[in-house]
Amino acid sequence: MKDNINWNSIKTILLDMDGTLLDLHFDNYFWQQYLPEHWGRLNNMNAVHAKAQLKDWYSKEAGTLSWYCLDFWTERLKFDVLELKADVEHLIKYRPHAKSFLEKLSINSAYSVIMVTNAHEELIKMKVDKTGIDVFFDKIISSHSIGHAKEEQAFWKKLQIEIPFALDETLLIDDNLTVLRAARKFGIKNLLSISKPDSQNDKQDTEEFNALDSFEDLIF
Ligand SMILES: [Mg+2]
Known part of the structure; x- marks a missing residue:
């Protein structure tokens, strides 16, 4: 699919971890x-x-x-x-092409790249130890440190205080449709879902959201 993202307008990229960058299996x-x-x-x-x-x-x-x-x-x-x-x-593994996408992002200093995850800090640590994924981010934010899940408006309000971002200059990629809807309600303009969060399961129906079949489809 074509990503429909105007990359010139993007300054902040918010990335979910499980099911987006790492295999939800x-x-x-x-x-x-x-x-x-x-x-x-x-x-x-x-x-x-x-x-x-x-x-x-x-x-x-x-x-x-x-x-x-x-x-x-x-x-x-x-x-x-x-x-x-x-x-x-x-079983902790990158999704296909996720690592090369992150590498490409991290050498392109045009973007601030932030992980926003509902995973508990201890679990983030386990996944970081296994994958080294932390090196690709300017910041890693767990909803447990914010005090609200990403499904809640309060998460986004507090996130914006912690890392100021402009709603129309921000892209969120997240496999969770409830989270995408919460972010859309908050006003984030650029949203993408993931077609196949779990390598061992069928594709998910991403309903009203555009979904990435492959990170290779993101041309920036
Ligand atoms: Mg997820």
């Missing part, structure tokens, strides 16, 4: 398979029952900071969720 596999099975074993529950119970709990927290908070789940499930994540860290 790690997170999906962990939360939908690995964790429920582990939790089921600890509680003498079969995997099907454990998955159903957790799916219900997840849906109650979706889009909130708690959903993205390892401490919340560690307390709720009564085992160290971060430690369990380390078991499957071999």
Whole structure:
């Protein structure tokens, strides 16, 4: 697809991490398979029952900071969720061409490149250790330090205080449609989604948003 972005007008590029730059398969596999099975074993529950119970709990927290908070789940499930994540860290990988896109961005000093993620700081650290992704950013901002998830208007208000950006000179790339809608409501003009956040899943329907099939399609 053609990206429809007027690159000359862009000064700030906000990039999500999971499902945008990194393969969402790690997170999906962990939360939908690995964790429920582990939790089921600890509680003498079969995997099907454990998955159903957790799916219900997840849906109650979706889009909130708690959903993205390892401490919340560690307390709720009564085992160290971060430690369990380390078991499957071999699945932490860049999405296709994401690394070369970041390299290209980082040598082009026209842009301020900021990571904005709902991931917990401890998880960012795990992913940075695995991928070295931090070197490509002027700043990495977790919604946990802001105190609101990206789905909330308060996140964007506080973000703009922390890193001043002009709404019409900013591009956000994020696989999460709820987050894109929140950013659009706040007034960010340039928005792109991701066609295939999880390498092992089908393409997602990105509804009213243009979606990137490949970072190679971004010509700037
Ligand atoms: Mg994401």
